[in-house]
Amino acid sequence: MKTIAPALEVISNSYGSSFTYTKHAEKTNSKAHLWHYHPEIELVYINGGAGKRQIGSHVSYYTNGSLILIGANLPHCGFTNEQTGNINETVIHIKPEFLGNDFFVAPEMKKVRNLFSQAKAGIAFGGETKKRIGKKIEMMEKQLPFERLLTLLSVLDELDSSEEYTVLNADGFSLELQTQDNDRINVIFNYVKDHFQESIAIDEVSSLVSMTTPSFCRYFKKISNKTFTEFVNEYRLVHASKLLAEKPISINEVCYESGFNNFSHFSKSFKQYTGKSASQYRHEHKIIIS
Numbered sequence: 001m002k003t004i005a006p007a008l009e010v011i012s013n014s015y016g017s018s019f020t021y022t023k024h025a026e027k028t029n030s031k032a033h034l035w036h037y038h039p040e041i042e043l044v045y046i047n048g049g050a051g052k053r054q055i056g057s058h059v060s061y062y063t064n065g066s067l068i069l070i071g072a073n074l075p076h077c078g079f080t081n082e083q084t085g086n087i088n089e090t091v092i093h094i095k096p097e098f099l100g101n102d103f104f105v106a107p108e109m110k111k112v113r114n115l116f117s118q119a120k121a122g123i124a125f126g127g128e129t130k131k132r133i134g135k136k137i138e139m140m141e142k143q144l145p146f147e148r149l150l151t152l153l154s155v156l157d158e159l160d161s162s163e164e165y166t167v168l169n170a171d172g173f174s175l176e177l178q179t180q181d182n183d184r185i186n187v188i189f190n191y192v193k194d195h196f197q198e199s200i201a202i203d204e205v206s207s208l209v210s211m212t213t214p215s216f217c218r219y220f221k222k223i224s225n226k227t228f229t230e231f232v233n234e235y236r237l238v239h240a241s242k243l244l245a246e247k248p249i250s251i252n253e254v255c256y257e258s259g260f261n262n263f264s265h266f267s268k269s270f271k272q273y274t275g276k277s278a279s280q281y282r283h284e285h286k287i288i289i290s
Contacts, residue, residue, distance in 0.1 A: 017145050017148065017149070018094075018098045018099060018149065019092060019093060019094040019095070019098050019149075019152065020040070020091075020092065020093040020094075021090070021091075021092050021140060021141070021148065022090070022091045022092075023088060023089070023090045023091075023138070023141050024080075024088060024089045024090070024091070025088050034077060034078055035054075035075055035076070035077055035186045035189050035190050035193070036075065036076070036077075037073050037074065037075040037076070037182055037186070038072075038073070038093070039072050039073055039095065039096075040072065040093040040094060040095050041069070041070065041071055041072055041093070041094050041095075041096060041116060041119055042068075042069070042070040042076075042091065042092070042093055043067075043068070043069050043070075043091070043092040043094070043137070043155075044066070044067070044068045044069075044070070044079060044089065044090070044091050044092075045065070045066075045067050045089070045090045045130075045133070045134045045137045045138070046062075046065045046066045046067075046079055046080060046084075046086050046089050047065050047086055047087040047088050047089070047090075047134060047138065048064065048065045048085065048086045048087045049064075049065060049080065049084040049085040049086030049087070050062060050063040050064070050084065050085060050242075050245065050246070051079055051080060051081070051083070051084040051086075051242070052077070052079070052238060052239075052242060053066065053068065053079060053124065053168070054076060054077040054189075054193075055068070055070060055074060055075075055076040055077075055122040055168050055169070056074050056075065056076070056121065056122055056168065056169040056224070057169060057223070057224035057225075057226060057231055058122060058168040058169045059231075059234050059235050059238045060124075060168070060238055061238050061241040061242050061245070062079075062124070063245070063285060065086060065130065065134070066079060066124060066130070067124065067125040067126075067129070067130040067133055067134055068122065068123065068124050068125075068168075069115070069119045069122070069123045069125070069159065070119060070122050071116065071119035071120035071121070071122065072096055072120070073182070074119075074120065074121075074122055074169075075182065075185060075186055075189065076122070077193070083246070088138075090137050090138060090140075090141070092137070092152065094152070096116060104116075111157060111160040111161070112153075112156045112157060112160060114160060115156060115159055115160040118167060121167050121168060121169040122167070122168035122169055123159075123165050123166070123167055123168065124165065124166045124168055125159060125162055125164055125165045126164045126165070126166070127164035128164065129158070129159070129162040129164040129165070130164070132158075133155055133158060133159065136151060136154070136155055137155065139151070140152070169224075169225075184209045184219075185223065187208055187209055188205060188208070188209060188220070188228075191205055191208060192205075192231065192232055192235055193235075196232060196235050196236055196239065196258075196259045197257065197258070197259045198259065199261075200232055202216065202217065202228055202229075205228070216228070232259075233269060234273070236258045236259040236260060237258070237269060237270055237273045237274075239257075239258045239259070240254050240255070240257075240258040240260075240266070240270060240278070241274065241281065241285075243257060243258065244278055244281055244282040244285065245281075245282065245285035245286060251278045251279060251282070254278065255267075266278075
């Protein structure tokens, strides 16, 4: 069976800079279908729009844009595509030692060190923090390298002070940082991404990564702190959230298009996951998006 190979993304610094700053207009950063990882810490600001966030074993649906900090080697998908409807997307990549090995040891950098440590699980910022920091990040496009660096340090300091955030893999996500480990989890995630609308057999997935089913189940629980079945169901529920907000199809169709084959089970699971019924969720998010 064909699987999609994981991608180690190789990133080069912007000219004259110690980090990478890239601003994409609308649909030009269409990587939503690609699982990838890299040693750089990634700060992403999506101006407007709605879509999926797939970071580590966390999957969620965002509206009104997103501000995300992703730690080194934490696998994730891109966040925008032709359907996202965002105005633009700005991506900053920084190596943990981008200002030298000893820079963040300084007492003044203690808060930023803490922020980088939390980012290993992925962090999403909301509220006024998202708006205020988003504007600062977009302003950096026209700044000279030194001013841009000062703005980045200011942004990192403000992010650590914010209380408007969610740790995405709050229960933990741990790779052993070996090539084999990265390859294995990327094969698993890609398979779920491509087959979640179908019935997924655990023994079939375990065979893809050359593991017995019991070993696979223990492995997945160890790295994600959730069972494989829980992860697949969350993936389906997030897809259902996206369909409810964006597509004028019946809730019954949403259920089956999301990979559930029992409407009663879907309704109960959706209420447990979001705290709302499918119809209530659709009504509230249609208002937000419009």
